[in-house]
Amino acid sequence: MPSLIAAVVIDELVRNGVKWFVYCPGSRNGPLGFELARRARAGEIKFQVRLDERSAAFVALGITKAGGQPAAVVTTSGTAVSNLLPAVTEANYSDLPLVLVTANRPPEVLGTGASQTVEQTALLTSQTRHVQQVWSGESFGPEANGILRSQVCRALGIGTGQLLGRPGPVQLDVPLTSGLPPAGEIACPPGRSDDAPWIRMPGAARRTTSGSTAVDLRRPTLIIAGDGTDPAALPPRMPVMAEPTVELGDRKRLHPWVLDYVDPEQVVVYGRPTLHRNVGRLLARDGVRAVLASGPGDWIYAAPDIEVLSGNPRFHGEADAAWTEELGLTDAIVRGQWTRVMNETADRIGLGVARAVLAGLQPGDLLWLGASNPIRDVSLAGVVPAGVQVLSNRGVAGIDGNVSAAIGAALSAPDRTVVALLGDLTFAYDASGLQTGQLEQVPGNLILVVSNDAGGGIFELLEQGHTRYRQEPYGDTFERIYGTPQRVDIAQLCGAYDVAHRRVELGDLGIALRQERLARRLSVLEIPVARTALRDVHATARQAVDAAFASASAEVADAALELELQTPELTGNLEYS
Structure with missing residues (x-):
């Protein structure tokens, strides 16, 4: 029976797009391990064994993040499950569909003081989208096969964002009566034809707001893109202050310190820009209209200083050439001074x-x-x-x-x-x-x-x-x-x-x-x-940038004064006929 349950769980995970499994050794999850090893020998999955559950969960997280598809980490019962928490927390706040397959003792021994029995379905609930303890009946027939497969599909549908709209980690808790290896070749109960999932999902859900916000780009506008930003959502041809994890293609990327030297009338924020403190300082300025382009997440970045929360900002108008030129010149000054300072000090x-x-x-x-x-x-x-x-x-x-x-x-x-x-x-x-x-x-x-x-x-x-x-x-x-x-x-x-x-x-x-x-x-x-030396280098860079802008302002003022002196003064009364 444990081997049949393990075979069905793994089979339905594979049908739902899970191709990478990171396995942690243990007794209770043995049937899952044997099934994974069998499928890996057949070339049906990728399979890695890791000793430390905490590390294994992060390996699976890295696979998920780099490959764009959910990966699974498979553990035994007890404290093994609690070691998943750091990676699960990261997956939660990064909206990554990490799959946790945790073997458990049978329900009838939970709460009896039996060895390695903990409330492991409650350990991770604050950081998971869904926890599903799968079917664990005494006999396995067609009805049980359908129930088990539908439970896996539902969990994966939630984890990948196809049901609730926000991807994230999900836990499949698998009660097994023993960790013994299969007695012989296991005939996995059949799933749907053509290797399809038991339940086909309609596609990723999209949560919408009650209305979208109009953003007039003719006003001096600054775009900030934090981690998790969809580059396709950004307005075209606008320079962006983006964190390194945001791919901008050939779009102009502004240095973070540009935010300290320009005066936008409105700021549109995407993703989670938590890397630089000056983002928060900019949003807190008086007279700055702050618009957060909300994604599917259930938390709001910098909520105290956000004026408008919009699911899909509508951009209209063209950015004034003088404004985009100012952004570009500011960026050039900042980067130029940083380069000069680093050439002198960054070797250490x-x-x-x-x-x-x-x-x-x-x-x-x-x-x-x-x-x-x-x-x-x-x-x-x-x-x-x-x-x-x-x-x-x-x-x-x-x-x-x-x-x-x-x-x-x-x-x-x-x-x-x-x-x-x-x-x-x-x-x-x-x-x-x-x-x-x-x-x-x-x-x-x-x-x-x-x-x-x-x-x-x-x-x-x-x-x-x-x-x-x-x-x-x-x-x-x-x-x-x-x-x-x-x-x-x-x-x-x-x-x-x-x-x-x-x-x-x-x-x-x-x-x-x-x-x-x-x-x-x-x-x-x-x-x-x-x-x-790090603090001094940053202070030197700040002083250099400040001095460069002071010099540039003085040059502009001198040029304006010279222009004024060269302009003839108009006096007297003008008569028109």
Whole structure:
């Protein structure tokens, strides 16, 4: 009986588009594991075994994010399920259809104190779209087959957004009477003909608002695109301040600091722009009309400062040429000063690593960006080359699971080179993601670039990093609770997992990237950089940009004065006949 249930669950998942399964060893989920192994041998699915459920869930998340199709993580019962929570939370806030297949003890032993029995259908409910405990009757006939398959279809329909409109993680809890392997060849009860799902879905649902909002582009308008933005929804021919994970094609991408030096009358926000604080400051300005182009999500970005929530803004009119020219000139000034400052100082900080990584990318590559500074450094240091896809865990923007998720992305796209830019703490936090069984596929197309500044560099730029908090009476407290330098030897850590490692100076990173691209192996490039200089570099860049705009304003004022002096003054009365 357990093997029949496992066969039907896996079969219906495959029919609903799940082709990747990440499996965590356990006793209770054994029937699911045997069925997955059988289908993998037949070439019907992709199959990876991972020891750590937390890491496995992020591998599946990376596969889902890179491939655009739901992937499944399969676990045993008990605390194994609770270890899925970090990845499930990220999938929830990123609207990713991650599928959780959790084996469970039979219902009749739940609540009896039996080993490994927890309320696992309630563990993840705050972060999942749907939890379905599947059929677990005593006999298995045609009726049971239909019930079980329809339950899987409903869960996948909700998870992919075909039923409720917002994709996200779903849990299929599978009670199994034992974890014993099948006694012989299992004849899976038949599904629909032509490998179709048991229930065909009508397509992704679309939630609409009661009305759309008119946006007149003749007014000075700024477009902001955060993570999760659909590029097709953006107004054509308008420059956009977009986060690195938003693909803009040949559209003009504005530097984030442009927001600090222009005065739009209205701002239209797409997605979740949580990377730069100046977005919130701009929306809070008096006289700025803030329009949020809402997606299918059930939460509203920057709600206190949003004036209008619109499901589908209607753009009309053409942007004034003087306004778009101002945006372009402002962007040029900001980028010019940033380039000058980085040329003088970025050889010793993470910004230089980001710039070198961007220079080493090629069309078709996939760039995975870690949280905290790496994604911000890319946003500030340059522009992602055309044809490069950028992914990052921006749902809840945590450092957890980035190594594992990057591995999942590389497994999902074996024909592409995947470069992951991570900080040292992000890497160390998920270093167990490098652990791979001897019989498992290791992605030979993944290069992990670790910008090692010996601690938490992001706090150097936050309020806590101000000089006054790094002196008495605080003493070493900042370094202890924010800097948090670690005694981790990255080379030895990689050696323990049999992963290639090289410690490279920043000036040699471009060459090292080219060499690792050709080597076709999972590798780690460790780049030593300074952390304490980061705040000063940002302050220097700000001063340079401020000075450049002050100089430009003075030149404009001088030109206006000269024009006024050259214009003859009209006096007396004019008579017309």
